[in-house]
Amino acid sequence: MKVSVWDTYVSREDGKQMHFDILVPSDLKDENTIFNFGKSYLKSKPFATKGLTSKECRFCHVEQASESIEEAIRSKGYYIIEMENCN
Structure with a gap:
């Protein structure tokens, strides 16, 4: 499965900046849906953030997804790769 990678930087209220990627099927083009996936992910965190828009x-x-990422996308619609200050 080909996936689109959306590079995301979100400010936490403690001053740190989160960096994560949102991976979605490459045929998904609706930005609001993708942003909502990111917002859903942020709600799962125990700390507050300053929001997520097209600016962040x-x-x-586009890249080829691994089998485990494909499975997660089929199940949830998206996959998050955490990179910096996500925990």
């Missing part, structure tokens, strides 16, 4: 989340590239 941008399309980066």
